[in-house]
Amino acid sequence: MKISFAKPDIPAKGALVVGVLDGKTLGATASTLDELTGGQLSRALAAARFKGETGKTLVVTAPHGITLDRIVLVGLGKPEAITATTMEALGGTAVATLGGLGDETAALAVDLPKEAAISAADAACHAALGATLGGFRFDKYRTTEPPEDRPALKTLTILCDDAAGARAAFGPANAVAEGVVLTRRLVSEPANVIYPETFCEAVADLDDLGVSITVLDEAKMRKLGMGALLGVAQGSARPPRLLVMEYRGAKDKKAPPIAFVGKGVTFDSGGISIKPAASMEDMKWDMGGAGVVAGLMKALAGRKAKANVVGICGLVENMPSGTAQRPGDVVTTMSGQTVEVINTDAEGRLVLADALWYCQQEFKPSHVIDLATLTGAIVISLGSEHAGLFSNNDDLASAIASAGTAVGEKCWRLPLGDAYDKMIKSDIADMKNVGNREAGSITAAQFLQRYIKETPWAHIDIAGVTWSKRDTPTVPKGGTAFGVRLLDRLVREMIEGEAPAADPGEDEAAAKPAKAGKGKSAKAKGGKKK
Known part of the structure; x- marks a missing residue:
């Protein structure tokens, strides 16, 4: 059209x-x-x-x-x-x-x-x-x-x-729309079409917009010690990939970038801890976080954002086979920390653990935000109305909530804390990849926080908002691309210095009660260097 x-x-x-x-x-x-x-x-x-x-x-x-x-x-x-x-x-x-x-x-x-x-x-x-x-x-x-x-x-x-003014304003807005469309297409494709290798191929033309693309194969990741990500991938015939996208649009090209990390499980069978058959076809969009990161990079580069940005996607397929990871296995992450794998269907956090650590080691970002269809528990908690938001930094959490409200992609902040962190203590390793049935989304976020150093960080659990079963005026049924517009708005306001939306409304205030620290970044747990 x-x-x-x-x-x-x-x-x-x-x-x-x-x-x-x-x-x-x-x-x-x-x-x-x-x-x-x-x-x-x-x-x-x-x-x-x-x-x-x-x-x-x-x-x-x-x-x-x-x-x-x-x-x-x-x-x-x-x-x-x-x-x-x-x-x-x-x-x-x-x-x-x-x-x-x-x-x-x-x-x-x-x-x-x-x-x-x-x-x-x-x-x-x-x-x-x-x-x-x-x-x-x-x-x-x-x-x-x-x-x-x-x-x-x-x-x-x-x-x-003011047709001329509207035409000028629509240029950048349409670039963001093109990013949304890319994400929706990636998320909508079946898993026999989009898998780690073809996901990388699907975004290769971002190079034309000034995005530098690097792809790490299995051998390179093994050399870096990414045992957690590789453990998830070992049951599949599809080899894993780590996709790195860099865009340097700030005046100072060497200034620390803001980083976005996406979970890219292109199909999640659950592995040996296999999922029930009902609705398993939906697990083609378990790469929704990676899809958002790719669409966001297209949006930012397309509108020539004045920001340095890094997008990283951990891409794997989680399948059961004779080579698959087993419950009870222990893996060593890139950080040097060890994980007892209790449930192979809690795989997204393993992928993100290595991707987050690599991101910080390689790029020294000013902020790190990860997106993942991480837990069914967040769907039980928030349904499809809000994404779950976790952070070690109040200012970052508030900025994300405000940006989300402004574009209609609402987030609700949940708490982090030592009591929750103890729930993932392992008897034989540094941690286990799941706690008990209580606070499932929170313990997943606690797991991720162990791979964050001193960097201001936020985790957005988009499991309930990545796919819609009903039409709305701007989001047809199917892949939503929730997060592309939110994070584009965040970059505009927090990095490029545009004025934030006036009076974001009650939703932002409601997202603030559960704090993880005041002002500066709260110290992350774990963080053991290799």
Whole structure:
């Protein structure tokens, strides 16, 4: 779908989408259409239950007095509550509605009430972003789908008073959207298509955007002593990889980078501790953390972020076989610390242990943030509404929560502490890879913290938010790419120095109670050097 921007006008053909405020209040373009159609919109509104609530729609087909095929009314809610998120929902809802109607050409009018706290250019930009994100569709393997079931929309024109400003703003926003799309495609692919080697191939073209790519094979990782990551991979015929992506966009290219580390288990059978058969097909997206890191690197490089960034993905396949890791095995991590493997299905933390240590040893980052579909326990705790957030640094945790709220990717902070750390004490090694059934997400984070030195660090457990079983305006059912927009926003605010979002709302405040230390980084446990 091609998106363009133009000054307000009534198109001669296709569909036109207009917003309606709460209480059935028409905006400027909708009022003009009402006059041109002899009050047809007013009559349609009077006869419908549609009241202008956010996200609700009303379609008027073949309106009298004009040559448009249809007018789509989309609710905007209360005028004083219109934000960037509202406009994204407008764009996404418009595309979703038009997708089932057969129009190839459409326009979307951005008419803002005076109460709205957003400029015309920003509103149009976010409407276009919402349309782009909401229009994503993974249909690569649909070979017999009837043409009438496929979205027909090819061009969408966003109409606003400041078309030039919107066009300029959409450049960087669209780069972020392209990062989101990359992540969604990676996460949606089946495990026979995306595995460690092909994941690296899928991101090789990031080199064209200025991202330097290095891939460590099994021999190099073994030489570095990555016994934990290699232990997970040893049951699979697919060899593991450590993917390293570097982007140096800051003025000082030698300044310490911010680092993002992703769990990339391209299929997780559970290994010898095999999972139940029901829904095991979902485990193709157990590489969601790595997918987010790859998409984030594409987004940052695509918009030419003024930041030094490193993205690292630990890529393995966890399979049962005669060579697979067994419960009770002890592995030695790159840090020199030993782990008793109690459950081979708690493999993501083993992969991250070596990836996190390598990241700090090699790049001396200013901050480290890891993302992983790490625990089922986080789904029980938070469902699909929030990601779990853990950190050794209050400022970093607060910045992540605020950025997430601003883009609609909400995080909820959970505690860390010595009592939880004791739950992973092993009788024969430095630690075991699982505790008991209590506080499963927290003990997983405690495990990771043992591989953090003095660096400000955060762990985001995205197990509940990586895949969606329902459509929302900007996130169609399937891979969500949760984390790409959040972390892009974080880099903008924390590294590039852009002003943070005003009044992030109650969710950020709610994410603060469980603290892991004040101000500076709380000292990490473990951290034994090799």
